[in-house]
Amino acid sequence: MLKRSLAVALPAVLLLATGCANQSVGDSPAPSGAGAVAYPTKTLQIMAPAGAGGGWDTTARSMQKVLQDAGLLNGQSAEVRNVTGAAGTIGLAELVTSHQKDPHQLMVTGLVMVGGVVTNKSPVDLSKTTPIATLTAESEVIVVRSDSKYTTLKQLVDDVKANPTAVKWGGGSAGGTDQILVGLLAKTAGADAKTVAKQYVAYSGGGETKAALLSGDVSVAVSGTSEFADLVQSGKLRALAVSSPKGEDAGAGTPAPSIKESGYDLDLLNWRGVVAPPGLSAGDRAAVLKLVDDLHKSAQWKQELTAKKWQDFYKTGDEAAAFYQAESTRIKTVLTEIGLG
Amino acid sequence: MDLLSGFETVLSPQNLLYAAIGVTIGTLVGVLPGIGPALTIALLLPVALRLDDPTGTLIMFAGIYAGAMYGGSTTSILLNTPGESASVATSIEGYQMARRGRARSALATAAIGSFVAGTVSTVLLAFVAAPMASLAVTFRASDYFALAVLAMVTVTAMVGASLVRGLMSLTFGLFLGLIGIDSLTGQARFTFGVPELLDGVDIVTIIVGLFAIGETLYLASRLKTLPETVAPLEPAGKGFAWLSREDWSRSWRPWLRGTALGFPFGALPSGGAEIPTFMSYTLEKRRSKRPEEWGNGAIEGVAGPEAANNASFSGVLVPLLTLGIPTSATAAVMLAAFGYFDLSPGPQLFEKSPTLVWGLIASLFIGNVMLLALNLPMIRIWVKVLQIPRPLLYTGILVFATLGVYAVSGSVVDVLIAFAIGVVAVFMRHFEFPIAPVILGVILGPMMEIQFRRTLLLSDNDLTVFVRRPLTLVLLLLAVAALGLPHLPRLVARVRGRGDARRLAFGDED
Numbered sequence: 131m132l133k134r135s136l137a138v139a140l141p142a143v144l145l146l147a148t149g150c151a152n153q154s155v156g157d158s159p160a161p162s163g164a165g166a167v168a169y170p171t172k173t174l175q176i177m178a179p180a181g182a183g184g185g186w187d188t189t190a191r192s193m194q195k196v197l198q199d200a201g202l203l204n205g206q207s208a209e210v211r212n213v214t215g216a217a218g219t220i221g222l223a224e225l226v227t228s229h230q231k232d233p234h235q236l237m238v239t240g241l242v243m244v245g246g247v248v249t250n251k252s253p254v255d256l257s258k259t260t261p262i263a264t265l266t267a268e269s270e271v272i273v274v275r276s277d278s279k280y281t282t283l284k285q286l287v288d289d290v291k292a293n294p295t296a297v298k299w300g301g302g303s304a305g306g307t308d309q310i311l312v313g314l315l316a317k318t319a320g321a322d323a324k325t326v327a328k329q330y331v332a333y334s335g336g337g338e339t340k341a342a343l344l345s346g347d348v349s350v351a352v353s354g355t356s357e358f359a360d361l362v363q364s365g366k367l368r369a370l371a372v373s374s375p376k377g378e379d380a381g382a383g384t385p386a387p388s389i390k391e392s393g394y395d396l397d398l399l400n401w402r403g404v405v406a407p408p409g410l411s412a413g414d415r416a417a418v419l420k421l422v423d424d425l426h427k428s429a430q431w432k433q434e435l436t437a438k439k440w441q442d443f444y445k446t447g448d449e450a451a452a453f454y455q456a457e458s459t460r461i462k463t464v465l466t467e468i469g470l471g
Numbered sequence: 472m473d474l475l476s477g478f479e480t481v482l483s484p485q486n487l488l489y490a491a492i493g494v495t496i497g498t499l500v501g502v503l504p505g506i507g508p509a510l511t512i513a514l515l516l517p518v519a520l521r522l523d524d525p526t527g528t529l530i531m532f533a534g535i536y537a538g539a540m541y542g543g544s545t546t547s548i549l550l551n552t553p554g555e556s557a558s559v560a561t562s563i564e565g566y567q568m569a570r571r572g573r574a575r576s577a578l579a580t581a582a583i584g585s586f587v588a589g590t591v592s593t594v595l596l597a598f599v600a601a602p603m604a605s606l607a608v609t610f611r612a613s614d615y616f617a618l619a620v621l622a623m624v625t626v627t628a629m630v631g632a633s634l635v636r637g638l639m640s641l642t643f644g645l646f647l648g649l650i651g652i653d654s655l656t657g658q659a660r661f662t663f664g665v666p667e668l669l670d671g672v673d674i675v676t677i678i679v680g681l682f683a684i685g686e687t688l689y690l691a692s693r694l695k696t697l698p699e700t701v702a703p704l705e706p707a708g709k710g711f712a713w714l715s716r717e718d719w720s721r722s723w724r725p726w727l728r729g730t731a732l733g734f735p736f737g738a739l740p741s742g743g744a745e746i747p748t749f750m751s752y753t754l755e756k757r758r759s760k761r762p763e764e765w766g767n768g769a770i771e772g773v774a775g776p777e778a779a780n781n782a783s784f785s786g787v788l789v790p791l792l793t794l795g796i797p798t799s800a801t802a803a804v805m806l807a808a809f810g811y812f813d814l815s816p817g818p819q820l821f822e823k824s825p826t827l828v829w830g831l832i833a834s835l836f837i838g839n840v841m842l843l844a845l846n847l848p849m850i851r852i853w854v855k856v857l858q859i860p861r862p863l864l865y866t867g868i869l870v871f872a873t874l875g876v877y878a879v880s881g882s883v884v885d886v887l888i889a890f891a892i893g894v895v896a897v898f899m900r901h902f903e904f905p906i907a908p909v910i911l912g913v914i915l916g917p918m919m920e921i922q923f924r925r926t927l928l929l930s931d932n933d934l935t936v937f938v939r940r941p942l943t944l945v946l947l948l949l950a951v952a953a954l955g956l957p958h959l960p961r962l963v964a965r966v967r968g969r970g971d972a973r974r975l976a977f978g979d980e981d
Contacts, residue, residue: 181513184807191517210517213881216652216669220882223666249657250669298929304657331925332654335803337796341740344608344794347929360795360817437813470657 169417170234174208177237179221181214186238189266189402192434193238193425200428202421217246217306219254226254229407233414236262240402241307244458248465249305256458260410261451263422264403266435267443269374270311271355271386273367275343283371283392286350287319294325300339300348304332305470307400308339308352310461311373313468315389318396327468343367354400355380356439373398374441401443401457403450419447474597477829481837486527490834493531494841497538498849502546504554504683504868506875507675508539509800516808525812526827530834532808533788536801537589537838540744540781541846544581545853548773549574552683552868554875556674557780559910560748562682564765564772571768574854579713580722580770581777582846587723588730588778589839592785595734597832604793607738612929613936616922617946618739623915625953626749632766636904643895644912647672655924667884675879677913680889681906683872685896687865692897694861713850722774725755729778736779737786740796744783745914749907751775785835792816792828 174197178190187210194208213221221237229235239256247255272283280286289296294316301308309330316326331348333339336357343351344366351358355378361367362381369380375397377385389396406418425431426444435442445453480486500511512532519528543558548565561581568577595603610618650661651671662668690697714722732747732754755771756762765772790796795816797803809816814824821828856864876889899906930936938944 188807188810211881214670215880215882216666220666220669250652250659250666252666295931304652304654329928331928332657334654335797337790337798337803337806338740340794341608341610341790341796342612345611347611347925356815360815360819364818366818 168204169414169421170204170206172234173206174203175235176208176210177221177225177235178210178212179214179218179237179239179243181212185242185268185400185402186218186240187212188438189240190238192431192438193265193404196425196428196430196434197421200425200430202424202428216250216252217303218243219246219250219252222247222252222256222259223254225405225407226258231409231411231414232407233410233418235407236418237405238402239405241310241398241400241457241461244454244461245305245307245310245465247458248462249470256405256454258408259405260408260415260418261447261454262404262406262418263426263446263450264401264443264453265422265426266438266440267374267399267401268440269355269372269378269399270307270352271358271362271372271380272311272315272370272389273343273351273353273358273362273380274349274370275346276365276368278349278368280350280370281368283387283389283394286370287315287321287394290316290326291319291321294322295329297326297329297350298348299326299330299350299352300333300342301330301352302333302335302339304330305465306332307354307398309468309470310464311352311398313464314396314398315394317464317467318394323464324468327470399441399443403445403454422446473825473829474833476826477831477833478836480526480826480830481530481833485524486530486830486834487837489524489527489531490534490838491841493534494538494838494845496531497535497540498542498545498842498845499538500535501539501542501544501554504546504552504679504872504875506871506878507543507555507801508536509804510875510879511535511539512801512804512808516804516811519808519811525814525824526830528808528812529805529827529831530838532805533831533834534838534841536784536805537781537835538842539801540784541582541585541842544585544773544777544780545578548577548581549853549856550864550868551686552872553678554675554683556678556910556914557744557748557783559678559682559745559907560752560776561773561780563752563907564769567766568768568770568773569857573768573770574857575713575850576715576718576770577768577773578850578853579847580718580774582843582850583714584722584726584729584774584778585781585846586839586843587726588733588780588782589785589842590836591727591730592734592737592782593832593835593839596785596788596835600789600793603735603738603789607735607740607790608794608796610739610942611940612922612925613940613943614946615739616919616926617937617943617950619915619919619922621946621950621953622746622750623911623919624950626753626911632905633903636902637908640899640904640906640908641912644909645916646912647677647892647909648913648916649920654921655928665884667880667882672888673879673885674910674913676876676885676889677892678910679872679876680892681896681909683868684889684893685900685906687869687872688893688897689900690861690865697861713847718770721770725751725771725775726778728754729775729780730782733779733782734786737783737798738789739786740790740798743799743914744780744787745910747779747783748776749911751779788831788835792820792831793818795820 176190176193178187180186190210194210197203197208213224225237274280299312312330313323313327316323333342336353339351339353342348355372358367359381362369369386371389371392372378372380372386373389375390377387377391380386404422500506512535522528543554544561547553547558547562549569551562551566553559553562565577650668652659652669659669729751732751736747752772755775756765787798787802790798791802797806873886876886926936
């Protein structure tokens with residue numbers, strides 16, 4: 131409660147203090163008329179289980195903006211609050227234990243949390259929540275420096291199969307999406323996944339990974355496609371493959387092939403979605419599903435997707451629940467196999 | 472030329488207003504313990520989205536960062552409660568100056584030093600950003616390890632009067648730095664099953680606990696034996712801007728040396744603002760002709776670290792703007808702000824958005840002038856803080872410190888940790904353990920460990936990598952030299968059979 135009011139009040143106070151009072155954070159009630167179901171009936175809380183500025187935070191704030199701008203909130207408002215820590219599992223634990231049956235508490239989630247549950251040995255996982263929907267996805271990209279001898283993913287994988295320690299990989303935190311992709315790729319290609327995953331050096335975020343690739347510490351780096359787009363575009367890096375099912379532009383102007391198109395039956399998307407606390411009544415669940423469905427249908431959401439370069443990745447209700455379940459199983463298996471589970 | 476067009480952008484009334492708002496907010500949050508520029512910018516991100524003015528917003532954010540760097544020195548000097556790690560070095564001599572009635576001079580040398588460092592380093596940013604960035608990304612893990620070793624052995628002057636106590640403080644810091652998930656293997660260390668500890672203890676939590684909370688509780692425990700207000704205040708002396716002729720002549724070299732340390736460290740992808748402040752402190756102490764003043768308020772010990780601290784910010788912008796690599800928490804949040812506006816910092820940014828980049832750089836010059844104009848007159852008001860009765864003042868500090876810690880994490884656990892560290896700090900003060908080495912341990916320990924292990928992982932456990940790479944070898948040899956040189960005369964004397972020759976005096980203790 132204190133955190134929430136502080137997060138809203140501090141910028142407002144600071145701006146007030148400097149004579150710019152009219153720029154306070156958007157809490158103005160949206161016009162009513164969201165539909166027949168009276169929901170939400172109070173302020174909708176959207177939890178971003180990570181710090182400000184990251185993917186989950188951006189997703190939560192985009193949702194907040196669209197819900198308000200499209201007038202979907204039944205005259206109520208939406209607030210975003212950040213609960214940081216441990217790949218989102220701290221936020222997950224709070225959602226599951228403190229907000230049972232409350233349809234006004236939503237949380238953004240994603241693939242990173244699925245991995246975090248496994249690596250952090252979190253006592254609660256996504257199956258304890260009420261799955262609502264998946265919303266967006268971003269592909270991963272495998273890049274090398276432009277002076278690298280590798281021009282295709284196959285050359286790289288052939289080298290790795292012949293000698294699993296030949297290639298040093300760089301990417302984000304241990305057990306995160308980037309390392310999961312390395313593990314899955316080695317496993318799919320029939321290389322020694324456990325040894326290959328041990329050649330993975332974890333960096334704190336895309337910036338450090340970039341520096342490590344440019345300095346020559348690592349010879350291959352894995353990260354979100356948008357992270358490296360500028361360096362690929364400037365010709366400093368070369369994209370070998372993207373992790374989406376179909377090839378896409380990774381910055382070079384022409385589509386980079388997908389891992390699948392390169393001959394390895396694998397796709398992995400860094401997806402993000404929404405869950406609600408456990409124990410929602412059937413009526414409450416339907417109301418939340420409808421709200422997120424309206425959000426997804428709105429023109430403003432389509433604009434957000436374009437602006438943020440997110441793929442539309444919408445699965446809802448039971449389909450979302452099944453997807454969460456399938457991803458949890460797949461990720462848990464690969465993380466256990468590479469020794470991080 | 473580009474920079475001139477940048478000034479054209481900034482000198483619009485609207486952007487000047489953004490810059491003014493930025494430096495004012497920055498100064499305010501810098502003064503409050505715990506609430507730093509990274510948190511402030513993060514909180515302001517949603518506001519920025521609504522403004523929909525990338526140039527203005529980034530100018531404001533840069534102002535916040537620069538302002539906070541300066542504002543952080545104020546409470547460090549006056550109350551020994553630095554709000555972030557980059558101000559810790561300033562607090563050591565700065566607080567001693569304030570206790571001896573020289574608060575005005577300390578604040579003035581910090582303000583003018585910040586201005587000098589900010590201006591010089593912004594000139595460097597404008598003219599050598601591209602080559603500097605290419606150079607910075609040649610640093611490999613082994614080089615970072617060697618650099619951390621060098622930093623560790625050169626900053627021993629911060630260890631203080633008793634080597635044993637200093638090393639114990641350092642060890643405590645190393646331990647705090649170990650808490651959390653090991654980033655290379657994903658294993659939890661010293662977390663005792665508390666999920667909030669998995670990400671480690673935030674440096675802000677540690678600093679607020681050690682300084683703001685520790686100092687408050689310590690003073691509360693001795694309140695009856697202390698005078699009612701914090702420090703006497705000498706009447707404002709003669710001299711320009713509160714600095715006497717002697718202060719000026721003692722300050723200007725440390726300002727420039729601090730700038731020379733701060734800018735390149737800021738530009739290193741794993742550098743940061745803390746190490747150059749510690750190194751500047753040590754450098755000034757070793758060069759000082761008045762070793763007896765250190766520990767009792769030597770103005771060089773404020774001038775140098777404060778300049779290093781502010782110069783590092785322009786350095787931080789080098790890899791951020793040219794390669795999209797953030798090297799500090801604040802830079803990471805600024806990178807998120809770029810993302811909000813669909814701008815991706817990198818090699819293309821200077822070509823694609825020259826107005827924004829050069830406007831931002833020009834705004835740093837303007838911001839520095841504004842900061843000086845804002846802060847020199849404010850000294851008059853800030854020193855009044857010292858006249859507030861102690862109980863009221865420190866109650867306020869405790870409230871803001873607690874709020875600050877809670878705001879960073881949103882977790883009560885972190886508040887409890889901060890208070891636990893605060894209680895440890897009370898005993899450290901009581902038994903005269905130095906506080907600053909704890910921070911050294913927290914910052915340098917993890918850096919040394921992770922870079923060492925990364926190096927070995929990358930070289931397949933081949934230790935010769937540390938001597939095969941020239942840059943690594945040079946840095947390590949420098950570290951050996953820094954360790955050995957003070958003892959050299961004595962060793963030479965011993966070899967020659969005269970055991971009584973004294974070693975070079977490197978400080979007043981070791």
